[in-house]
Every structure is written in structure tokens, then in C-alpha cells.
Amino acid sequence: MAYDDLRSFLEALDKEGQLLRITEEVNPEPDIAAAANAAPRLGDAAPALYFDNVKGFTDARIAMNVHGSWANHALALGLPKETGTKEQVEEFVRRWAEFPVAPERRADPPWAQNTQEGDDVDIFQVLPLIRLNDGDGGLYIDKAAVVSKDPEDPEHSGKQNVGIYRIQVKGRRKLALQPVPMHDIAQHLRKAEEEGEDLPVAITIGNDPVISIVASTPMKYDENEYELAGALRGAPAPIAEAPLTGLPVPWGSEVVIEGVIEGRKREIEGPFGEFTGHYSGGRSMTVIRIDRISYRTNPVFEHLYLGMPWTEVDYLIAASTCVPLYEQLKKDFPEVQAVNAMYTHGLVAIVSTKKRYGGFAKAVGLRVLTTAHGLGYATTVIVVDEDVDPFNLPQVMWALSTKMNPSGDLITIPNLPVLELAPQAQSPGIVDKLVIDATTPVEPDRRGNYSTQVHDLPEAAEWLTRLQRLSARR
Amino acid sequence: MADPTATVCPRCAHQTVELVFTSPVPGVWDVLQCGRCLYMWRTSEPERRTRRHAYPEAFRMTAEDIRSASEVPAVPPLRTS
């Protein structure tokens, strides 16, 4: 089942019992953020939240925690809501094999219903903006898919980018945007600024659930997010041309904001409580001038709370971080079985692999550090045997407990790149990285005494099914 | 509702605060913004976010913080050729 817009997905969540409508009046702050902060604590089947009775507003519709549980993530991919984490990642891998699926241009996007232009632009009239964490410098938009093109190669659809970046609202028609240097939009901006030019952008808010997933997937520079959306949806992604910039935007967006990142201009921004669970900011950042807002009648403001993990952002970027890392590793090392990079966008990654020969697992671990995403993120890599499930943390702890000897299994590499937001860096952007080999040594690596590992009894799998059946009948 | 001229910025104590938006239901809250550190808040938020005396030390900002803020990303040199 492919959803073409946010509204049809909210309806589906509602039918599945995965949308909680808060009908009592709430304060814009701190209630909505606090509720979204609390929602994932309800567990793997936590619902999305929908607010339409917000104090002081006459016409607010705010959806929070839309991707904020494994159940909702499964439904976003059209899977049964009970689908397990590992199974969701495996299905993501299977669908990635269909990439690329070209998007489909569709006429009459619903966001063309209403328009604000030029000096009449007032974002506060369109969106019921709210503040999230105590130390945030203002009102943020943090779940928008931002579209830009490579100014040197604007016709190359692969070099378009659709990404989620933190955006601070600085005025009725002024925003700030954080382009992390590792991300594609930073390359677009650098090229524009070298020429002394502005970079046109389209900021799309309230999207179908797969757009949010692909916009936060660390794809390669020349890979097109819409073509991945098509593969994940099992149907071409519907897109339309934004009226002012001509940028390709999702057909089903609630709101499309167009404007430019003003070239060579910076201004104080932040701080903002980030996906690392720490504030970052008080830095001089880019400035966006809004020139046009197109919006659907009665727009739904989809927003995301992030803070002390796990929150919605951790679910949104869990599978989508594991899969590209897996794909890139598998290409060089077919022995790789699975990658769990769900922790803080892959700052920690766990890889299970077969071993070609002694020392092989260490080579696999080191390769993680030089993948496109690993360069800026992977800081600690744990490598485990092929029979250890990297999504089963007790098994990973068992591997660390018994397969890892610090004398030879810890490899530290000093002064490697990491995204500037990583709080543990010695100076922002530079960190030592660690590979932990928690695999069983194989020839000619003769360390340890591993002749007698216990494996599950061959009959155990059958008994598991039998026990499940018996306990279901009770 | 709130008189912005009678308000100081909770974050940097600057005296000039601008009214950005006012609640669609009249008189419930305003969104204000500091003219110096650009902090933006809603007057209905808890004191820890809206009042200078209750604003946490860790989140305060000074004119010097703003002056010395690093550029993200740094503005690249203009291409001359």
C-alpha cells in the first residue's frame, strides 16, 4: 500500500489504532513537545499524536510522532504493524534492490490551492509553529524535506537532493538552515557561494511517510531520493514542479515553501536540541529568504520531537541508516550478514560477518569507517560473528563478553572526521575511532580457546514454534 | 497583549524585543523576538523560557557569544576565474 500524502497515512494509522487524537485543549508549549517526548516511552507500538485543540489557535492541526515506533515505521512501509525490527530492515534491503524507480509527474498538487507571495509571506499564518526543548533558540521546523539542485549540473536529476535539515524560523519570511558539511545540500551551497550566488530551495512540510524516510537516508551524492521512494513504495513517487523555483517537490505535501539560501550570508542561529541528545548551536548560520508559500487548505503541520533517545528521530533514521551501510559493505565483502547502525544515526554500528581468514573481521570493521556515511558518523564499530544477530543486543553483549580480548581486538585510529555535532570529538569534527573485533579468531589467528562454542540444538527452532502455539492456546 | 517594549530578552537581556505574531484567539499569547540574539518565544511558555530571572544559566547568551560565533558552514572564497 503506497500513501500519496500525509493525510491518507494518518487515516491508515487511525484505522490500525496507531493514531492518538488529543481532543482536550493543550498549551502549544510545553504540552505538545512533552507529549511527543513521552510517546515513544509507550514502547514499540507507540502511536502518532494528533492535536487540533491548541490554546490560542483557532485552526491548528499538528501531527507528532508519526514515525515514532516500530509499528508506525512498519505501516509507513506498508508492512503489518507487528513486523519485527530486523525483518523491517531486511525488507528495506530487498526493496532497495529495485532502486531506481523513476518518479511520476502528477498534475494538480493539492498544495497549489493557496498561495502567499513576496512581502505578503507570513509563515505564522500558515503553520501553528511550536517550540520543542527548553534551550532551543526559537521555533523550529525539523521534519521538512528540503529540495535543492547542483548549481553546476542542474539538469542531473541524481544530483538533486531531498534532505531533512534543521530549520529555525527567524521571522515571517526568514529562516535559518543547517547544512552539515557531509550532506549534499552543503555541496550545492558551496558551489553557489563560490559564484557569489543564492541557492534556490523548496522546503516541503507534511509529506507521505516514505518521503520522510528517504529524505533522511544517507544516499550517495548522485543518487536520487525520489527514485528510492519509488523502490520502497513499490510504485513511482508522485512529484510536481514547484511554481517559483521549478524544483521537483512531492505532489502530496501539505506545505511547499520556496525561496533562496542567501549567498555568503550568515547569522546567529540556535541552539537546538539535536539528534545526538545534546544541544548544538549559537553558531553563525545560513539565512533563507522565503519568496512564496503554497499550501493545502487546512494544512496539517507534521512536526518531530527529538531529545534524549529514543525519540521519533531514532525510529525515522534507524532502518534508513542500516541499509546503505549494509549495501556498501556487502559490495566489497559478501561475507557481511547484517548491519545494525540504529544508534544515533550510526555513531555506533554493529556488523555481523563470516570470516575469510584471520584478521578479516578487523578489515570489515575498518571498511565501515571509509564508507560514505561512515566517514562522518561511524565512530565505534563492533564486529560480531555471523551467528550473532546484531539487532539482538544481549547477543552482542555476549560476543563482547567472550570473544573480545582488549590486548588484540581494539583498534583505535586517531583524528578521523566526524560530523561537527558529535559531542565526544576532541575538537568539533575530529575524533578518534574504534573498531572492536568481537568475532571468534580463525586461522591463522590462533588467539583464545574457542573449540567448544555451544550452538542452539537443531530441534530448538521446531520447539520454539511448538511452544508459541501452546502458549497462544492458553 | 504583552507590551514588547516592557520586556527584556530572557536569554541575553537585550532591551529591544519585537512582536512577531499574536494569537489568533485575541489576548492569549504573543510570539516575541529579541533584536540582538534573535531568541524567539511565546509569552505563554513557562517562566524558565520567558523570564530573565528564571532563564537557565546554561542557555544564556552574550553579545560576545554572538560576535565570536563560528560560521557553519564557512563562507568559501569567491571563484575568481
Ligand SMILES: [Zn+2]
Ligand atoms: Zn536576546
